[in-house]
Amino acid sequence: MSLQTDHETSTGAPAQKLERGLGPRLLRLEQPHPNRIYLTVAPGDHVAAAVFLFDELSARLATASAVDHRDHLEINYHFALDGDRCVVTVKTFAPKPEPHLESLARMIAGAEWIEREIADLFGCRFDGHPRPERLILADDWPADRHPLRRGGPS
């Protein structure tokens, strides 16, 4: 449980491990700060990236977030590599008008709530989600209104 040992053996390593592990699936990798890695993958490949992070690197899914862009939603899964002093954000995108993405909740229970929240607030469908029900919005809230979606009610 000594962090010193964990840290010495893996300094600078997470980025290389990710490059090796994800290969051509990795569209882009940025490390603006030694403790922060942002990687971009195509929709669908985020599942392989998440499985690699969670199973191989023992990462913890801290949370996910969505950012609304003009023509697509950017979906970020934030993984914490606690032993490596690093937070890895896996970025992918879901094109509008009907954004959807494969769910991670079947593999990682910790993804269940946050994906339901993003579905409610941004209107992104998560395919294969074990419980695709409302979490944040009331049951009688209109189906086509997503409070954090920009540009009208769609």
Added chain:
Amino acid sequence: MTRTVLPIGPFHPLQEEAEFFQLYVDGETVVDMDVRISYNHRGIEDISTRRTFDQVPYLVERVCGICSASHPLAYIQAVEELAGITPPERSLYLRTIVNELERLHSHLLWVGLAGHFLGYNTVFMWAWKYREPVLDLLEATTGSRINYANAKIGGSRRDIPNELAPRILSVLSELEGKLEMLTGAVLDDYVLHLRTKGVGVLSREDARDYCVTGPTARASGIAIDVRRDDPYAAYDRIEWNVISAAEGDVFAKAKVRLLECFESIKIIRQCARQLPEGPIEVPVAAIPPGEAVGHVEAPRGETFHYVVSDGGPCPARHKVRAPSYVNIPSFKAACVGQPLADVTIALAAVDPCYSCTERLAVALDARTRRPLYTFDDLVRLSQEKTARLAREV
């Protein structure tokens, strides 16, 4: 099989705020559960995008009255990373002192509530009494018992004068003695062992699957702590230990929190003694476009903030994830198979915070869908079980 649904919530006078736990019970045993949240959603992430960067700490400080140092600090660290700002050394120590005082008062509050749920109201009286001097110290150091507005982008708002150090040290010494008594009384009590050991066990595997954080993770053998794993403020400049336990039960969670109080005292003591001289803030220019993550070890676990800037005066996107949001779902793994009388303490062991997820629980008959127990019935069941065990012992 007769399945009964036991609803707790969404609104109940014993709960601070609305949250809805639906327990499915077979006789006295919980067989499944469901949680509904968001009865009081405040739209803080949306409001944040309509406040300037320096106004947002005021807003996120109000996510939770107890974690009112952790949320702003996580946000501030994200913005400082985004803009490449290095806060002065003295402010890092000031931030550490306020954040550890926050952990002390939060853990003491939890010990008191857990005591009440188990029918140990003396524990409740003691813990809340010892919590008072901690709140007084927060008032002396920040000007406020709650919502301290201590950290700001680029440093700290208010200095802790060196002359205050002797008072901080004397309050801590007095508290340490009382805490030793309280910890001994709680951890050595035979009836409390019967009520909490092997109860509400969250296995290491489930803890990892649910991605839990804080004392909930540390009591299940996952020794993670943002203060050590991604050091911020002055935590890497002082000596302290990460407390963990392997059992995953209610007892382990209580032990972790109680022992963490002593670590907090150690941390504050070193900060008060080694407080470096110098300025407490640096000037801050405009925040450039970009994205950043800030996370802080709040009393309940990791508080996670993700901030996106488009170069404008306000955050373009601000995601807030409080620790109970990942800890509460794990309650399902910990309470299925448990008798009803143990449910309140198994849930309380997670230290669920309504501000974290802002929301309550009930019990229904599976066939008739009629309510069977209210939350105070469950607390009563729990207290009666303790009284019965105490008589038998």
